[in-house]
Amino acid sequence: MxxxxxxxxxxxxxxxxxxxxxxxxxxxxxxxxxxxxxxxxxxxxxxxxxxxxxxxxxxxxxxxxxxxxxxxxxxxxxxxxxxxxxxxxxxxxxxxxxxxxxxxxxxxxxxxxxxxxxxxxxxxxxPHAVDLGVVRFPDPGAPGGFSERWFAGGLSIGFDAAINRRANAIRLPIGGFRYQLGLVAEIVALAARPFRVRTGTREREFDGLLTSVMNIRTLGGGIPIAPEARTDDGMLDLIEVTACSRPRLVSVLGVLARGRHAGLPEVTFETVSSARIDAPGEIAYADGERVGEGPFEVRAAPAAIRLMA
Incomplete structure (x- = not known):
């Protein structure tokens, strides 16, 4: 005590x-x-x-x-x-x-x-030492013109961020079902986004659906988007999903919901300590909350908190 x-x-x-x-x-x-x-x-x-x-x-x-x-x-x-x-x-x-x-x-x-x-x-x-993530992004109202936000779960940009925005707008006591409703609405409004992602090993430009940086395995109330993610390795899991048709997206999401999407040609995984993500006009969400517009500089913060769990 x-x-x-x-x-x-x-x-x-x-x-x-x-x-x-x-x-x-x-x-x-x-x-x-x-x-x-x-x-x-x-x-x-x-x-x-x-x-x-x-x-x-x-x-x-x-x-x-x-x-x-x-x-x-x-x-x-x-x-x-x-x-x-x-x-x-x-x-x-x-x-x-x-x-x-x-x-x-x-x-x-x-x-x-x-x-x-x-x-x-x-x-x-x-208590257990647990990693966190930190994202730095432009903020005209902040000293130096940038702000930082710490996150425990993940940073979402693109399709999954748009689902978060729709889910947050639903003010009904339906728990994780809000995310499922947002998912359906976003499938209907499907649109590819341009991404440029730079890590320590590569730089890549592509039209895609999402880029997520995860510290834990799931988002959206249990969707295992990063099934191999760990919170004690000092790293983050970067997931990219390239653009595909609406029928193909439904198939991809079905596989993703079971955490078996690692072999899909539309999906790329990389374990990183830091990354820079450019996605013009896209608003990122961290742990389900609005962050802002990029470009986004993301880094891992090893053993940043002590968790009694």
Whole structure:
């Protein structure tokens, strides 16, 4: 257990975005708080009226002193917390309560709040070192004209990013089904995009459907786009899918949904420590949240966080 200078036991910061999954995060957080309090573990509830207020509260509490952060939500809440350096320095635990929960799924975190809390407490003394990704992109409003965003799951550009945009616009309590609806809509509106991708070993220009840089195996609530990805190798998995017809795309997606797309001629895999991706006019999404327009400079950040999972 971690103590403050005056000998008092530090609390866990219990982070919840009350709007996560249309309010599910708030409901689950109440149960998690009761579970921890019943075990005699001090907590500090950290929240806010919106994402910006929640991020400000996380930053303030992290700097003030906590034994760790327990996030009650999904990939979006994790992405919010990862932008805060003081929060990344603390051990992190996750109680899945979002729509997709791909990062928690990658580590087999149980959906039940009791089981998830038990997993966190069991791993508090020996958390796992976990890699992250970082993307740098143009931002006229930022110092130097660039911003950085940290991501835990993956960076999506093209077809999968467009699905994210459509899914985020659906304000119904249907969980990962939002992604499936966005997928159908994007198939109907199918369009190829020009990409230029440069890594340490090659530079390639192609008309394609997507370029994704993954730290974990799945996106969109369980689609195994990077079935060989690892979070402890200091690398990222780059996936490219070249353009194809609409009927062929349906076939490709069916194979991709089973994680068996490595042999398809439209699909290219590469393990990279960094990459530059140019995709004119395309908006990238990281962990399901909007990033901005490129060009994108992506790099791996080895052992960037300690995960209690």
């Amino acid at each position: 971690t103590s403050s200078n005056d000998g008092r036991e530090l609390p866990f910061g219990l982070v919840v975005n009350p709007r996560s999954a249309l309010g599910r995060g708030k409901r689950v957080a109440v149960r998690v708080a009761r579970e921890l309090e019943a075990a005699g573990i001090p907590i500090e509830l950290i929240s806010g009226e919106d994402a910006n207020a929640c991020a400000a509260a996380v930053a303030e509490a992290s700097r003030a002193g906590l034994r760790g952060l327990i996030l009650v939500g999904g990939d979006g809440l994790l992405g919010l917390v990862l932008q805060i350096a003081a929060a990344r320095a603390l051990p992190l635990g996750i109680v899945p309560a979002g729509s997709g929960n791909d990062f928690a799924r990658n580590f087999g975190v149980p959906r039940g709040h009791r089981e998830a809390v038990a997993r966190i407490l069991a791993n508090e003394r020996a």
